[in-house]
Amino acid sequence: MDFPRLAERTGHFRHGSPHAVTVGADGRRVVFLRSTGPEDPIASLWVLNVATAAESLVAPGPLPSYATDRDARVAAFAREGRLFRADLTRGTVTEVPTDEPVEDPRPDPLGVTIAYVSRAGGSPSLRVVGPEGDRLLAGESGNAWREHGGTIGWGVADETARRFGRDRGWWWAPDGSQILAARTAASTSLHLLDLDFGWVDVHWDRETYPHVVNVRWADGGGPLITVLRRAQQHGLVLAVDSRTGETQVHAELADARWVEPVAGTPRHLPDGRVLVGGELAHDGFDARCLFADGSLLTPPALYVRRVVGTIPRPGSPAPDLVVEGTEGDPATQAVFRVRTSLGGGGAEARKVTEEPGWHHAVTGGDVLIVDDVVWRGEARVAALGNLAAPLPYQPAPVLERVTDRHLPAAVLYPTGFVGGTKLPVLVTMGEGPGRQQVVHDPAAWQERQWWADAGFAVVSIDGRGTPGVAPSYEKVVHRRLVDVALSDQADALKALLGKHPDLDLGTVAVRGNGLGGWLAAMAVLRRPEVFHRGVARDPIVDWHDEPVPFAERYLGDHRDSADVYAHHSLHDPDPTDTLLLIGAEVPGLPSRPTATLVEELAFLQPKS
Structure with missing residues (x-):
């Protein structure tokens, strides 16, 4: 195929x-x-x-x-x-009809007025169109845009925001009377814009907390925002007064490595409490949890990935939270209902999905959608029609936990493989430590099955630095990413041989993309006794060239970590023909601007 x-x-x-x-x-x-x-x-x-x-x-x-x-x-x-x-x-x-080309249009919560972003003047501006026609709500003059090097604008998320997972730049008030908008320039500011052209600035210590990680204004009350220090080791959840723009600290977030807010938080619960994501790291706990006004809502065994929304709880005025998370097996993502009213039994979460898999949910009113199935209460209403073609492969990766660190790993064999024959090994780095590869999702294994059927035993290892296990597991790589990540990959390979004797560890190839491409390149350059050939697509070459929030999350402040950045750089390697870079150039290493999977295969296949 x-x-x-x-x-x-x-x-x-x-x-x-x-x-x-x-x-x-x-x-x-x-x-x-x-x-x-x-x-x-x-x-x-x-x-x-x-x-x-x-x-x-x-x-x-x-x-x-x-x-x-x-x-x-x-x-x-x-x-x-x-x-x-x-x-x-x-x-x-x-x-x-509008006066300018439209991007990112959204109706107000009542469906009367539509706001949108326009780039007609070069600088992104925010406009509204409704019964009174189309009008500018916030924008910059062409001179101001040019003076800031074309980086200033309204209503858009800049590269820094997107690195934190915030891809929006403006938000409607629940009653449709205001818009909270981000203005991007040298730093991000927030402003409350009335539709009658009045406005106030949102006030916080922007010099100390320059990163606006997330914003939510949908659950009653005023907006809630999360801001972080540049070093990302401390953050604040702020409640914004929608009349004055003044802010009040609702919660503090702190971690010695970096703060990782939970997607879907903060948010107001119907009873006025504020839901905040955080981490529990004492009394033997190492958990990613939810708190409501400081009270723990989720059991420590539940690793919370995202808060989806709320849904009515039968017999209770307080709704349940719908949460995507992991309980035990990091290869799975399940959907849970979490009780928001704390009773004598403490935190309570009930799993909605029974089969292991990578499940997703959406909520609204009393309706819950799990994957493609629509539920109202306990009744199955319908399934959204799925017209996609069946997956071409039915992969059966063997999932393991290996070494004393219980690293999630998987081995995928060629279709129809019968044991007793040594197979060359292909280690996939995927998109790097920040993304899980070992997951219960057949779609995630399609390309890897193609590689397996080309003659490899495909191995994927979610070493430390990967989410899904525990906060400490993810963050231990701070300032020593390459050493920890490569150690885990090498140790896991050796451990897998005991359970999978057909792995030929004398012929190991490696490939990855982006951060994973950088790690694949480092594997061949730093551990050639383990990794014998590699392909790195669009790898990081110099971490100084990466967006500051991304680089400093892993390596710390570049202003006082020159040795750390140099240790993680691809510059000045010993020349080798065992590593191919695609989309990047480093003197001494073979490179191509582009390459197909078939061309990668030709490079990675064992040489006779």
Whole structure:
């Protein structure tokens, strides 16, 4: 089977599957994007009526994204800079005239006004269009934009924000009367903009806490923001007064390595408490947890990955939280219901998903969607139609925990392999330590099965630095990433041989992309006795060239860590022909601007 061609043609087998799912706050409608089948890359806008379980096409594609009002009665989307408004109750679409090309349009929570970002003047500006027409809400003059080197703008997330997982630059007030907008320049500031053109600045110590990690304004009360110091070892959760812009510290976040906020937090609970993600690291605990006004809500055994939302709890005025997380096996992601009312029994979480897998959830009103299945209470309402092609491979990786550090690892053999024959080994670094590879998700193993069927025993190891196990496991790599990561990879390979005697550790290749490409290159250069050939796609060459938040998370402040940065650099290696760089150049190492998987295979296959 020609995996590269199949993957290119089918978009990694996801065309035809529902995605970008939204549930209205009243629980009546489910909105999502989906193409017409596996050969169609163009996503269209669909609505499921929860009461009738009937799907209907609202807007043919292409639609890369959309946004809805609170109850999913109205959707807004842009096509080639033009703005469209969809009535999701009637299934009609109308074009909305605007004065400038449209990006990132979103209706207000009541569905009356639509705000959007425009780049018509070069500098991103924020505009609103409604009953009074199209008007500028916040923007910069062309001179100001040029004076700041083209980096100033309103309503967009800069590279630093995206590195922290914040891809939005503006947020509606729950009543639609204001917008909280980010202004990006030398540092990010926040401003509360009234639709009648009044505004106030949001006040906090921006010099000490320059990183705006996340913002939420959707659960009643004022906005909640999380800000971090440059060193990322201390942060504040701030409650913002929407009238004055003044802030009050609600919680402090601290870690000796770096603070890692939980996705989906902070947020207001219906009773007014503020939910904050944090870590429990005392009395033998090493957990990623949730707290409500300082009270622990989640059991320490639950590693919380993301807070999805809330859903009514039968017989209780306090809702449950819906959480994606891991309990025990880091290769799985399950969906849990977490009790928000603390009773005598302490923290309580009930698993919703039974089968091991990599599960996702969406909530709205009393509706819960787990993967593609729509539930209302205990009743299964419908399943969102999935028109994607079946996965071409049915991989069966053997999952292990190895060494005294219990490193998650997996071995994937060629289809139909019968033991007794030594196989060359291919170690995949994926996208690096920050991303898990050893997961219960067949889609994640498709490309690796292609490599296995080309004649390798494919090995994946989630060494320290990878999320999903425990906070300390993820953060122990601080300032010594290359040494810890390579030690874990080498030790795990040796340990796997005891359970998998067909691994030929005399012929080990390695490949990765981005951070994983850098680690693959380092493996060949620093541990050639273990890793004999390697391909590094778009690897980091010099950490000084990386975005500051990303580099300093792993290596510390470059201003006082010159030796650490030099130790992690790809510069000045001993010349070798056993390592191929793709998309990067380093003197002494073979490189190509691009390469196909087949060309990688030709380089990595054992040489006779």
